[in-house]
Structures are given as C-alpha cells and as structure tokens.
Amino acid sequence: MRDICTGEGVTGTLLLAREGINGTIAGSRAGIDTVLAHIRSLPGCAGLEHKESTATDQPFNRLKVRLKREIVTMKQPDVDPQAGTGHYVQPSDWNDLIQSPDVAVIDTRNDYEVAIGTFDGAIDPQTKSFGEFPAWWEANKGRFHNKRIAMFCTGGIRCEKSTNYLLGQGIEEVYHLKGGILKYLEEVPAEQSTWQGDCFVFDGRVSVGHGLQEGPHILCHACRRPLLPSDRAHPAFEEGVSCHHCIEETSSADKERFRMRQRQITLAAQRGERHLG
Numbered sequence: 001m002r003d004i005c006t007g008e009g010v011t012g013t014l015l016l017a018r019e020g021i022n023g024t025i026a027g028s029r030a031g032i033d034t035v036l037a038h039i040r041s042l043p044g045c046a047g048l049e050h051k052e053s054t055a056t057d058q059p060f061n062r063l064k065v066r067l068k069r070e071i072v073t074m075k076q077p078d079v080d081p082q083a084g085t086g087h088y089v090q091p092s093d094w095n096d097l098i099q100s101p102d103v104a105v106i107d108t109r110n111d112y113e114v115a116i117g118t119f120d121g122a123i124d125p126q127t128k129s130f131g132e133f134p135a136w137w138e139a140n141k142g143r144f145h146n147k148r149i150a151m152f153c154t155g156g157i158r159c160e161k162s163t164n165y166l167l168g169q170g171i172e173e174v175y176h177l178k179g180g181i182l183k184y185l186e187e188v189p190a191e192q193s194t195w196q197g198d199c200f201v202f203d204g205r206v207s208v209g210h211g212l213q214e215g216p217h218i219l220c221h222a223c224r225r226p227l228l229p230s231d232r233a234h235p236a237f238e239e240g241v242s243c244h245h246c247i248e249e250t251s252s253a254d255k256e257r258f259r260m261r262q263r264q265i266t267l268a269a270q271r272g273e274r275h276l277g
Contacts, residue, residue, distance in 0.1 A: 002065045004038045011060040015068050022071045053212035059204035074161050075131050086163030086174035091184040095194050104147040108162045112225045117197025148173040156180035185210050
C-alpha cells in the first residue's frame with residue numbers, strides 16, 4: 001500500500017486491520033484511481049465503498065500506512081460488525097427516522113467533534129475517545145427504555161461497531177446513518193437538513209459543511225482541537241502552542257517545545273517549504 005501510494009504521489013492515512021481498511025487520502029485523479037483499484041483487487045475488498053470531496057490545498061503533509069488491532073479502538077473483543085450491524089438508513093430517509101418521537105439519536109463521536117456540529121436533538125455522550133462509549137452506555141442505558149436507537153458518526157465506521165455492540169446488549173431496534181455525516185452533507189440539500197454546524201474531519205481542512213465545502217475552522221496544533229478564526233483573539237491562543245481549550249493542560253516545558261516546533265514551521269514557510277510537523 002505504501003509503495004502504491006508513494007508511486008502515485010498520494011498522501012494521507014490508511015489503517016489496515018483484520019476488520020478491513022479505512023482511511024483518507026489525497027492526490028491527483030489518476031493517483032486516487034490507481035490506489036482504489038489496488039485496494040479493490042485485494043481479497044475481500046472488491047465491494048469497497050469510498051467517498052470523494054475536494055480541498056483547496058493538499059490536506060495532508062505526508063503518507064502514513066499503519067497496522068492496527070482495530071480500525072477504531074473500542075476494546076470490546078466480542079464486538080464483530082461482520083456478524084451484524086444496525087439497520088442502515090440512507091441519508092434521504094434519516095430526517096424522518098430521527099424526528100420520530102420513539103427514536104433516541106446518539107452521536108458516537110468524541111466531544112471535540114460534537115462541539116462544532118451535530119444533528120438536531122442528538123445526544124452527546126461527551127466521550128473523549130470511542131473506547132469510553134461502552135461505559136457511557138452502561139451508565140445511561142436506563143434512559144432509553146422502549147426507545148429505538150439511531151446512531152451516527154463521521155463516515156459510518158464507528159457505527160459498524162457501536163450498533164453491533166448495542167445488538168449484543170439486547171437492543172433490538174438499532175439504526176445507523178449509512179455513509180455517516182459526510183454522505184448526509186453530500187446528498188441532503190441544506191434547506192432540508194437537520195444538521196447544525198460543521199463536521200470535523202481529520203485532515204488539513206479541519207471541518208466541512210453542506211456539499212462538503214470546507215468549513216471555517218482551524219486547528220490548534222498543540223491539542224488538535226478545532227477552533228474558529230475568532231478564537232485566535234482569545235488571550236490563551238498562541239500559534240502552535242496553546243488555545244483556550246488546552247492552555248491549562250500542558251506544562252511550561254511542553255509549551256517551550258511547541259514554540260520551538262512553531263519556529264521551525266515559520267522558518268520553513270519563509271523558505272517556501274512545507275514543514276512536516
């Protein structure tokens with residue numbers, strides 16, 4: 001995979017696990033087509049589904065291909081999406097489902113993702129990582145007695161696991177948004193949408209909105225949380241060093257290390273180069 005991508009000038013992140021292949025890559029039309037054709041030629045991958053969007057600038061500094069135990073870490077050895085998942089719901093049918101009074105809608109993403117956008121009425125578990133979701137469910141499952149459960153995430157991958165997990169917990173009617181938020185924003189017109197805000201993405205665009213247009217957010221390069229441009233005016237913001245989310249989370253030594261990195265980034269920019277940090 002690394003050789004194919006490198007040969008085609010494709011960058012991004014690809015995660016390989018026994019569960020399958022997941023990731024986001026960027027490159028030329030020909031390069032992307034070559035990588036997708038290679039993946040689909042692998043055993044069990046002919047039915048690969050992919051989503052496409054564009055970016056003004058190259059959204060990845062480099063290529064990372066990683067072997068992982070799980071595509072998204074849940075630490076639940078009995079969870080097996082291949083054994084069954086929730087009922088897939090097409091983006092065009094999602095609004096009708098989540099507006100039903102007997103449906104509870106759960107956002108399975110991390111707290112910093114939910115903070116910049118989610119669906120109307122969705123429940124935020126306020127988890128810092130996906131591995132915290134089972135404990136949250138155990139503590140809150142009583143809230144969902146006699147409810148159908150609808151779940152969603154960025155691209156639909158986490159829901160493959162979270163819906164299988166709920167089925168294993170005895171929840172009979174579990175649904176999930178096929179293709180995730182990104183497919184919904186791609187297909188559902190803004191005037192018909194129940195989505196509020198922007199969707200966090202794990203690349204240089206930081207966020208996207210309806211039509212998968214690039215959103216307004218920037219990234220704090222200290223804590224990797226999304227910020228609005230206006231957050232730069234906050235007294236806690238220092239480029240590459242801190243923001244109002246993380247200024248109390250890092251030590252003086254951490255901040256000095258971040259400042260040194262930021263100086264290298266600035267010097268690279270002055271030379272017309274792109275710093276990999």
